[in-house]
Structure formats: C-alpha cells, structure tokens
Amino acid sequence: MRCNLVWLVCTPMSKSPSPFLLQYLEIKERHKDALLFFRMGDFYELFFEDAQIAAEALDITLTARGQHSGEPIPMAGVPFHAAEGYLAKLIRSGHCVAVCEQLETPEEAKKRGSKSVVNRDVVRIVTPGTLTEDSLLDARSSNILAAIGVSAGGIEGGIALADVSTGRFEVFETAPEAFGEVLASLAPKELLMSDSVMARPLISNMLESLKTAVTPRPGAKADKVSGERQLKDTLGVKSLDAFGSFSNAELSACALLLDYLHLTQAGETPRLDPPKRHLSSSFMAIDPATRSSLEIDVSAQGSRKGSLLSTIDCTITAPGARRLADNLSRPLIDLVSINCRLDAVSLFVSDRDLREEVRKALRDSADIERARMRLQLGRGGPKDLRALALGLKSGALAARLLRSGIAGLPSLLDEACTVLDLEQQEELAAFAQTLETAIKEDSPVLARDGGFIATGYDPSLDEVRSLRDDSRKIIAGLQADYAEKTGIPSLKIRHNKVLGYFIDVTTRNASAMQNGPHASDFIHRQTLASAMRFTTTELGDLDGRIARAEEEGKAREMEIFNALVLEAENLSSKLRAAADALAAIDVAAGLAQWAEDNRAIRPQLNNSTQFNAVGARHPVVEASLRKAGDGFTANDCCLDASGGDTARLMMITGPNMAGKSTYLRQNALLAIMAQAGCFVPAQKFELGLVDRVFSRVGASDDLSRGRSTFMVEMIETAAILNQAGPKAFVILDEVGRGTATYDGLAIAWAAVEHLHEKNKCRALFATHYHELTDLAEKLSHAGNASLRAKDWQGDLVFLHDVKPGPADRSYGVQVAKLAGMPRDAVKRAEEVLLRLEGEAQKGGFQLDDLPLFAAVAEPAPNLVPSEVEKMLVDVDVDGITPREALEILYAMKQKLS
Numbered sequence: 091m092r093c094n095l096v097w098l099v100c101t102p103m104s105k106s107p108s109p110f111l112l113q114y115l116e117i118k119e120r121h122k123d124a125l126l127f128f129r130m131g132d133f134y135e136l137f138f139e140d141a142q143i144a145a146e147a148l149d150i151t152l153t154a155r156g157q158h159s160g161e162p163i164p165m166a167g168v169p170f171h172a173a174e175g176y177l178a179k180l181i182r183s184g185h186c187v188a189v190c191e192q193l194e195t196p197e198e199a200k201k202r203g204s205k206s207v208v209n210r211d212v213v214r215i216v217t218p219g220t221l222t223e224d225s226l227l228d229a230r231s232s233n234i235l236a237a238i239g240v241s242a243g244g245i246e247g248g249i250a251l252a253d254v255s256t257g258r259f260e261v262f263e264t265a266p267e268a269f270g271e272v273l274a275s276l277a278p279k280e281l282l283m284s285d286s287v288m289a290r291p292l293i294s295n296m297l298e299s300l301k302t303a304v305t306p307r308p309g310a311k312a313d314k315v316s317g318e319r320q321l322k323d324t325l326g327v328k329s330l331d332a333f334g335s336f337s338n339a340e341l342s343a344c345a346l347l348l349d350y351l352h353l354t355q356a357g358e359t360p361r362l363d364p365p366k367r368h369l370s371s372s373f374m375a376i377d378p379a380t381r382s383s384l385e386i387d388v389s390a391q392g393s394r395k396g397s398l399l400s401t402i403d404c405t406i407t408a409p410g411a412r413r414l415a416d417n418l419s420r421p422l423i424d425l426v427s428i429n430c431r432l433d434a435v436s437l438f439v440s441d442r443d444l445r446e447e448v449r450k451a452l453r454d455s456a457d458i459e460r461a462r463m464r465l466q467l468g469r470g471g472p473k474d475l476r477a478l479a480l481g482l483k484s485g486a487l488a489a490r491l492l493r494s495g496i497a498g499l500p501s502l503l504d505e506a507c508t509v510l511d512l513e514q515q516e517e518l519a520a521f522a523q524t525l526e527t528a529i530k531e532d533s534p535v536l537a538r539d540g541g542f543i544a545t546g547y548d549p550s551l552d553e554v555r556s557l558r559d560d561s562r563k564i565i566a567g568l569q570a571d572y573a574e575k576t577g578i579p580s581l582k583i584r585h586n587k588v589l590g591y592f593i594d595v596t597t598r599n600a601s602a603m604q605n606g607p608h609a610s611d612f613i614h615r616q617t618l619a620s621a622m623r624f625t626t627t628e629l630g631d632l633d634g635r636i637a638r639a640e641e642e643g644k645a646r647e648m649e650i651f652n653a654l655v656l657e658a659e660n661l662s663s664k665l666r667a668a669a670d671a672l673a674a675i676d677v678a679a680g681l682a683q684w685a686e687d688n689r690a691i692r693p694q695l696n697n698s699t700q701f702n703a704v705g706a707r708h709p710v711v712e713a714s715l716r717k718a719g720d721g722f723t724a725n726d727c728c729l730d731a732s733g734g735d736t737a738r739l740m741m742i743t744g745p746n747m748a749g750k751s752t753y754l755r756q757n758a759l760l761a762i763m764a765q766a767g768c769f770v771p772a773q774k775f776e777l778g779l780v781d782r783v784f785s786r787v788g789a790s791d792d793l794s795r796g797r798s799t800f801m802v803e804m805i806e807t808a809a810i811l812n813q814a815g816p817k818a819f820v821i822l823d824e825v826g827r828g829t830a831t832y833d834g835l836a837i838a839w840a841a842v843e844h845l846h847e848k849n850k851c852r853a854l855f856a857t858h859y860h861e862l863t864d865l866a867e868k869l870s871h872a873g874n875a876s877l878r879a880k881d882w883q884g885d886l887v888f889l890h891d892v893k894p895g896p897a898d899r900s901y902g903v904q905v906a907k908l909a910g911m912p913r914d915a916v917k918r919a920e921e922v923l924l925r926l927e928g929e930a931q932k933g934g935f936q937l938d939d940l941p942l943f944a945a946v947a948e949p950a951p952n953l954v955p956s957e958v959e960k961m962l963v964d965v966d967v968d969g970i971t972p973r974e975a976l977e978i979l980y981a982m983k984q985k986l987s
C-alpha cells in the first residue's frame with residue numbers, strides 16, 4: 091500500500107514546497123549522481139528526472155503526483171518487497187541507486203507534531219562495485235571495486251581493491267604503465283580514480299581498453315594522509331607497520347577506495363579483511379588485448395561460456411569457482427608456489443577415491459565468505475548462519491578425509507586441513523556445534539520473520555513457544571465447545587491480521603449466536619455478506635496471550651540471532667581462513683577432475699627458457715569439437731630462447747582453416763595454465779617460466795575508439811616489440827595482413843627480425859606470406875613449421891597436424907570453394923592465381939612482382955547465361971511428359987544451330 095498520508099502533506103507543491111518535498115530535495119541534493127529510491131510505506135518512489143530514467147530502464151509506469159514550480163512532478167515506484175530485482179536491473183544498466191529509508195514510523199513522527207514528516211535518510215548507495223545481496227551477485231564471480239592512485243610525480247602507481255561481498259582487500263604496487271595489465275587481471279566491476287588522474291593520457295588510453303565502469307572522484311579524496319588514517323581506522327590499528335610500508339600511490343588508492351566504501355555504506359566503517367599486498371611483478375603479465383584474444387575468462391562473445399575458465403572449471407562451490415578464476419587471471423612466476431598448487435592437484439589425480447569423497451563432502455558446503463560478510467554488514471539472516479554451519483561441517487569432513495587418507499599431504503592441502511579440522515580449531519568447533527543445534531534447516535531469509543531457532547536450543551524461547559502452542563490447543567478445544575453450545579456444527583475459530591482470533595459463522599447461523607441461551611457470551615466483531623464474526627472474553631484473552639507470546643518469541647529469537655552474529659564477527663578471521671581453505675581444496679580437486687576427464691598431465695616447470703610441448707591440445711577447441719563428435723589433432727611445439735640449436739622463433743605457415751591460430755593459442759594457453767597451477771592437455775610439457783604472454787591473434791575494428799583493424803593490429807604489435815623480454819612468450823598471427831601486400835609483408839618481415847634479434851624471446855609467428863619462410867635460412871634461431879592439408883580429388887582435407895618446414899601452398903582458393911563462394915568466382919580465382927604464380931616464377935621472388943595489383947590481361951569470362959541455359963532453368967523436369975522433353979531438346983538444338 092502506498093503511503094498516501096505523506097502525499098496529503100505535499101500536494102500543494104505549486105506554491106511553497108511542502109516539508110515533505112523539502113526533505114526529498116535536501117536528500118536528493120546530497121545524492122545527485124544516484125537515482126534516489128525514496129521509501130514511502132511499502133514502496134520506493136522515484137521523482138523528477140530519476141522517475142523518468144527509472145521508468146524507462148525498468149519498464150514501469152511513469153505517473154505524476156503533486157506539483158513543483160507549477161509543473162506536475164513525475165513519479166515512478168517499485169514495491170519494497172520486490173526492490174532487489176529492480177535494483178539489479180538498474181545496476182546492470184550502469185546506474186547507482188541511493189536507498190533512502192524511513193528512520194521512524196509515522197506514529198513516532200506524529201508524536202513530534204501532527205504535521206511532522208517521517209524522518210528519512212540514505213542508508214546505502216548501491217553501485218556495481220559495492221553489492222552484497224545474493225540476488226544481485228554472480229555466485230561464481232568476484233565483485234571487485236578497485237581504485238588507482240598515482241604519486242605526485244606520476245612515477246609510482248598503486249591499486250587497491252575490495253570485494254565487499256567477501257571482505258577481500260588487496261593492494262598492489264605497480265607502475266602506472268602496468269595499470270591496464272593488473273586491472274585486466276582483476277576485472278573490477280567498478281573503478282575509482284581522481285579527476286586529475288583520469289585526465290592523464292596514459293590513463294584515458296588504458297580506460298578505453300578496459301571497458302569497466304569508472305567512477306571519477308574529487309582529487310581531495312585521493313589524499314595519502316587520509317588514506318593512511320582510513321586504513322588504520324578500518325583495520326583498527328594504531329600503526330600500519332605490521333603490513334609493511336605502503337607507498338604514497340598505494341595510500342592514495344586506499345584513500346579513494348575506503349572513502350567510497352564509507353560513502354556508499356552511509357558512514358559505516360568498511361568491513362574488510364587485513365590487506366594482502368602484492369607486487370604486480372609477482373604475476374605473469376598479460377595485457378588486456380592478450381587476455382581477450384586468448385579468451386581466458388571471457389569468450390569473444392563476451393560471456394564466461396566458451397572461455398578457458400568455463401571449460402576447465404569443475405569446482406563445486408562458488409568460492410572455489412571464484413578462486414579458480416583468480417588463479418587463472420593471475421598466473422604465478424614463482425616456481426615454488428606453482429609447484430605447491432600442482433602438488434595438490436597431483437594428489438587428487440592420483441587418488442580418485444579420495445577426490446570423489448572430498449568432492450562429495452564439498453557438495454554440502456555453502457558460501458562461507460559471502461554469508462560471513464552479509465552478517466557483518468547487518469544484511470545477513472538465519473540462512474547465512476546456516477551457511478556458516480554447513481561450510482564448517484563439510485570443511486571438517488573434507489579435512490578428516492584428507493588427513494586419514496594420506497600421510498604427508500602436500501603443503502597447500504595440509505595447511506587447509508589445519509584450518510578446517512575442527513579438532514584443532516576449538517572455537518570454530520564450538521561455534522559450528524552451536525549453529526548446528528540452534529538454527530533450523532529450513533530457516534527464513536530474514537531474522538525478523540522468526541521461527542528459525544530450533545526447539546531445545548533456548549529454554550526461555552521454548553517456554554514462550556509452548557505457551558503459544560498450548561493456547562492454540564485451547565483455542566482448538568474452544569471451537570468444539572462453542573459449536574456444541576450454540577448447536578452450529580459449522581462454527582469455526584479463524585485468525586487474520588486485523589481481528590486476530592474470531593468465531594466465524596454463516597449469516598444464516600448468526601441468529602443462534604445472537605439470540606441463543608449463550609448470546610451474552612458472544613461479542614459481535616464484524617458482519618460480512620455471507621458471514622458474521624464474534625469473539626468472547628476467553629478467546630480475546632487467549633488471542634492476547636498468543637500475540638504476546640509470538641512477540642516475545644520473535645524478540646528472543648532476535649536476541650539469539652544477534653548473539654550468534656556477534657560470535658561470527660569475533661571469529662571473522664578464522665571463518666575467512668576456513669573459506670579460503672575450502673576454496674583451495676575445491677580448486678585442486680576440481681582441476682584434478684578436469685585433468686582426468688581430459689587426459690591432462692602435470693607440467694614440468696623450471697627456470698630455463700625452454701618450451702617443449704608434446705602432443706598438446708587446445709582445451710576449448712577440443713571441448714567444442716568433442717561436443718560435435720569430432721576429434722582434435724594433438725601437436726608438438728619446441729622452442730628455446732637460450733640461443734642453442736632449438737629455434738626460439740617459429741614461422742607457422744599453412745592453408746587457411748588448417749589450424750594455425752588454434753596452434754598459436756593452444757601453446758600460449760598451455761603456459762598460462764601451467765603457471766596458474768593447472769594440469770595441461772598434453773602428453774608432456776616442459777616450460778621455462780614465462781614472465782609475460784603476448785598475443786596478437788585475430789583482428790577486429792575498434793570503431794568506438796576510432797581505430798581501424800589495421801591500426802589496432804599495429805598498436806598491439808608495437809606493444810609486443812617494445813616490451814617482450816627474453817622470458818616472454820609471444821604469439822603473432824598474420825601481422826601485416828590488414829594493409830597492402832607490400833607494406834604488410836615488409837612489416838611482418840621487420841617484426842620477425844625484431845623479435846629474433848632484439849626481443850630474443852620464444853615466439854610463434856603465423857603468416858600467409860610464404861616469402862617470410864626464407865628468413866629461417868638467414869636467422870640463426872628461427873625455424874619453420876606448417877600445418878598440413880591435402881588436396882583429395884579436388885577437395886581440400888585439413889589434417890591439422892604440424893610438421894617441420896614451410897607449407898607448400900596456401901589453398902586459399904579451395905577454402906573459398908569450401909566456404910560456398912559461387913562456382914564462377916572460384917573458377918575465375920583459379921585462373922587468376924595460375925597467371926600470377928606463372929609471372930612470379932618467371933622473375934623469381936621480387937617484391938615488385940608481388941600479386942594483387944598486377945593487371946589481369948585476359949577478359950573475364952562472359953557470365954551472362956546463354957539462351958539454352960535460360961530455357962533449361964525454366965523446365966519443370968518432374969512435371970513434363972517424355973514427349974514434351976523431346977520437344978524441348980529439339981528447340982534447344984535449334985537455338986544452337
């Protein structure tokens with residue numbers, strides 16, 4: 091029901107604004123950048139421009155109420171109980187919403203004077219990066235808010251990130267030039283930066299490639315001194331020494347982040363875990379273009395489906411899925427840490443029974459991380475307490491299984507078990523036990539609904555409840571008693587919110603109640619068309635007792651709930667550690683499951699500059715071919731940047747569609763998977779650690795940024811040639827194809843030489859310029875490999891296997907034929923090709939003779955159909971008689987003569 095009372099107060103808006111309107115305008119003034127959800131009774135109402143925006147975005151009715159400055163005030167509203175769905179829609183379409191609640195009841199307001207307006211204020215600003223509601227979040231993805239800070243000289247950079255839904259808080263020390271890479275690995279939902287930083291060309295360029303919602307903040311909010319103060323407040327410490335020394339840029343990023351959290355949580359101190367600090371150089375660098383071309387966590391279509399992440403994700407729990415996404419986004423470069431992850435996967439690969447039992451235990455788990463944070467933020471409910479209980483229980487079971495199954499667990503699993511083993515964690519064990527006995531299985535979402543504390547947990551609650559239940563039993567007895575007394579068998583005692591308990595009889599039986607011997611016992615309450623309602627003193631008493639017991643019960647349940655929430659808060663760091671441990675076990679067991687299902691092996695990592703893959707496959711292409719019932723051809727790749735006999739740069743040639751891009755990508759993905767701690771789809775894989783992966787595969791226009799396909803290609807190639815060091819792994823696909831042949835060839839040629847001579851890194855370079863394959867002769871550490879295809883009775887068959895040496899020819903025309911190019915055009919292309927090849931052979935290879943612009947002397951064949959052909963087109967072969975067919979033949983012959 092909409093709150094009309096307030097509107098009575100504010101209708102005469104045309105003259106001076108009513109107190110209500112003044113209240114609205116004052117609050118809106120403070121939240122200009124957000125849509126204001128203004129609570130009025132059971133609705134959130136939006137006014138003025140907010141109403142127009144919301145009506146369009148939510149497809150809800152736009153109405154008008156009252157007037158302001160002589161104009162009707164546009165208004166739109168959403169019911170309070172369904173607000174989350176509307177909020178989700180608005181956030182997804184890029185809006186921020188300020189939620190303004192009533193801070194007192196209308197009755198309380200009235201006590202201050204009959205015309206008082208209910209007190210209201212914003213209790214929270216909902217933005218893409220600060221969500222906590224289950225319904226607004228993707229369970230299997232993190233929801234990151236990030237902020238960047240730059241030191242006064244612009245040399246140092248820092249990134250601070252928080253996931254409010256889990257309490258995760260991380261700080262990165264990183265050069266401003268690497269912001270793009272680090273942010274791409276974090277995939278924030280919202281990015282904060284000061285106006286002045288945003289104006290820097292380096293930053294505006296980076297933002298264009300990131301496609302993240304950016305919220306500019308005033309420069310004063312990025313003050314490092316305030317950052318230090320806010321950090322101390324958030325962490326509840328007097329000194330930050332225990333966390334290492336933060337750079338000015340890091341403090342500036344923290345200032346932006348914490349201030350924004352403060353603002354969006356309406357003045358509450360952000361609830362975050364102690365920050366984890368990283369050097370951006372502790373991770374494999376993958377720039378945004380490479381990340382998207384390799385489709386690591388998002389496919390080319392922009393969804394998780396079809397990405398590497400979704401292909402290898404066999405985790406069971408949502409925290410496990412989020413952890414795997416993090417690992418894959420930020421592969422490590424430290425041998426020991428990578429091997430720790432791989433040891434854990436190896437254990438689960440080698441012991442299938444144990445893996446299955448542990449995964450079964452995880453199935454009963456719940457999202458401890460998010461439940462814990464919702465409770466801490468005061469937005470949790472009984473279901474969240476239950477989630478903690480379930481998570482702890484299944485964690486303890488997993489730990490028990492692991493500890494009893496294996497002596498000498500890998501360190502990562504051993505540490506996880508220590509955290510999860512409730513025999514070693516007395517406080518957690520006691521808390522889990524309490525939750526287990528306290529919270530009912532089918533608990534409501536909201537604590538205020540009551541009924542979630544199990545019988546037997548709290549004697550005083552049980553007493554109140556039995557009082558209520560006894561009264562209900564007495565009422566059931568009363569119904570029989572009254573029916574007998576009045577002689578009305580259909581008499582019923584019912585309950586509704588307005589009347590409470592009442593006696594309900596049909597109108598026909600009402601006179602027996604009013605005129606019978608017991609008429610004085612029955613007090614009339616209500617007359618309806620078909621029924622009359624009564625009560626008795628006894629029933630009234632019982633009703634009061636039940637209502638009081640209900641109230642008392644709910645109040646007691648709230649007390650218990652709040653005590654349990656407090657206990658959870660006190661155990662916060664232990665619960666976080668338990669959530670982390672569960673996620674780590676889930677990731678390792680999930681990767682092992684994937685490895686077994688996909689015949690993946692443990693990569694051998696070392697500090698050399700080798701890349702030796704034997705029988706390797708592209709995990710995503712293989713999975714999609716498998717679905718279509720097709721197989722994937724495994725291939726080897728051997729590179730070494732040490733300058734020895736093995737080539738460090740391979741030129742890959744082969745027909746279109748032969749699998750060059752797939753081959754390039756699969757090798758880059760192998761390196762990423764291995765360093766993220768995953769098994770890889772190969773028979774054998776030895777890898778000298780890679781510090782950066784670069785990929786320039788496939789090209790697309792970036793028209794929104796005013797860049798043509800060729801421009802994008804050149805920018806990405808330039809970045810690679812400028813940055814790749816000896817430990818990098820580079821894949822380049824058809825560089826130069828986006829421009830005129832000579833220019834393209836020249837650029838590709840120069841890029842190969844630069845990679846070989848200057849960058850000296852491991853590289854795969856796919857090209858259709860066969861002339862480039864001659865470079866392998868000139869460059870001492872370059873080689874050729876090609877993907878095979880066969881001409882089988884005029885048709886092209888792709889073998890997809892890589893063999894040493896360059897490809898013999900391109901087969902482009904055959905591919906065009908396969909693609910369904912008109913027959914005439916294919917024929918014509920074959921003629922032109924023959925001619926061009928003939929000319930090239932006559933003069934050997936000279937750039938000046940290169941194809942395409944050489945004039946084609948022979949006239950094009952006449953493609954207009956002949957008279958006879960036209961006649962044939964018109965013939966309905968199945969519909970004519972043999973005689974008619976004969977006549978047509980005669981007619982055709984005549985045309986030809």
Ligand SMILES: Nc1ncnc2c1ncn2[C@@H]1O[C@H](COP(=O)(O)OP(=O)(O)OP(=O)(O)O)[C@@H](O)[C@H]1O
Nearest residue numbers: 721722723724745746747748749750751752753890
């Ligand atoms: N090793 C493989 N085994 C089986 N099928 C493969 C393999 N590699 C590629 N394919 C199939 O061939 C298709 C074409 O592969 P890809 O795009 O890598 O070819 P390409 O040589 O790069 O083509 P183009 O030169 O036209 O860009 C893929 O979509 C996949 O279906």
